[in-house]
Amino acid sequence: MTAPSDQTPDQQPDARLRADAERNRDRILAAARRLFATEGLGVSMASVAREAGVGKATLGRRFATREELINAVFADRMDAYAAAVAEALADPDPWHGFTGYIHAVCAMQAGDRGFADVLTMSFPAAKALEARRTESYNGFLELIARARNSGHLREDFVPEDLVILQMANAGVVAATGDAAPDTWRRLVGHMLRSYADPGAPIPALPEAPAPTALYRAMVRLTRTGSGAA
Numbered sequence: 001m002t003a004p005s006d007q008t009p010d011q012q013p014d015a016r017l018r019a020d021a022e023r024n025r026d027r028i029l030a031a032a033r034r035l036f037a038t039e040g041l042g043v044s045m046a047s048v049a050r051e052a053g054v055g056k057a058t059l060g061r062r063f064a065t066r067e068e069l070i071n072a073v074f075a076d077r078m079d080a081y082a083a084a085v086a087e088a089l090a091d092p093d094p095w096h097g098f099t100g101y102i103h104a105v106c107a108m109q110a111g112d113r114g115f116a117d118v119l120t121m122s123f124p125a126a127k128a129l130e131a132r133r134t135e136s137y138n139g140f141l142e143l144i145a146r147a148r149n150s151g152h153l154r155e156d157f158v159p160e161d162l163v164i165l166q167m168a169n170a171g172v173v174a175a176t177g178d179a180a181p182d183t184w185r186r187l188v189g190h191m192l193r194s195y196a197d198p199g200a201p202i203p204a205l206p207e208a209p210a211p212t213a214l215y216r217a218m219v220r221l222t223r224t225g226s227g228a229a
Contacts, residue, residue: 025062027052032073036114040174041070041121070118071126077115078132081108085139094146095200098153099192101143102162103203106169110184116170120163152200165191175221180213182206 031052035043045066049059063069084104091097109116123129140159147153168191169184176183185206196202209217 021062024052024054024058028054028059028062028069029072032069033114036070036073036117037112040113041117045069065125067123067125070123071129074115074118074129075132077108077112077118078129078136081105081119082132082136082139084108085136085143088143089139089146094143094150095152098143098147099203101140102165102192102195103188105162105166106184106188109166109169110173110181113170113173116166116173119166120170152197154195154197157195161195176209176214176217177220179216179220180209183209183214183217 028048032043032048035048035051045059046056048069049056052059063072084101088097088101088104091100105119109119118129137159140162144153144157144159148155148157165188169187172184172187186208189203189205193202193205
């Protein structure tokens with residue numbers, strides 16, 4: 001004789017529906033991560049749905065707006081972003097903490113084109129993402145003050161300079177792609193020199209990309225800009 005189930009027949013389909021909905025959500029997030037990382041935030045919601053193998057209506061039920069999807073996709077990245085500030089503030093050498101933070105943030109951008117875009121855009125409807133951004137910004141203000149007091153950071157460095165660097169770095173990452181993937185390191189090296197007071201210890205300047213690699217990046221950028229595949 002079969003033991004009675006804890007669920008009624010009406011409850012069992014509901015459980016299956018919830019499991020299906022959760023699987024669809026996971027597929028959508030995985031697809032969005034892949035597309036955002038390689039193509040940036042310009043990817044359409046329809047493309048995300050296709051990549052996930054779900055219909056647009058299913059995507060809309062899970063994530064009603066692009067901001068909701070972005071918030072869910074990049075929640076862990078923003079946690080890492082905030083953690084980078086905390087790690088820099090814990091460094092007993094304020095200047096080393098400052099330069100390490102700049103490098104860490106730009107490395108995060110280089111590793112994920114979507115995140116490179118997120119750091120240079122605002123998403124008021126994505127409350128959790130914006131809260132972590134604010135937390136990170138406040139930590140960065142403290143990091144600037146400590147680096148200035150160490151005598152190594154220029155007095156005229158302002159928080160907006162980080163935004164400018166992130167915008168520039170996002171452009172370099174998008175332009176070079178896999179043709180010259182380490183170009184961003186050269187940019188960061190030069191910018192850190194511009195932020196330093198005379199006499200500040202400066203990390204070695206990374207090597208410039210090979211001319212052939214930059215040429216490939218330029219060809220790639222031209223094709224992308226012209227709409228070629």
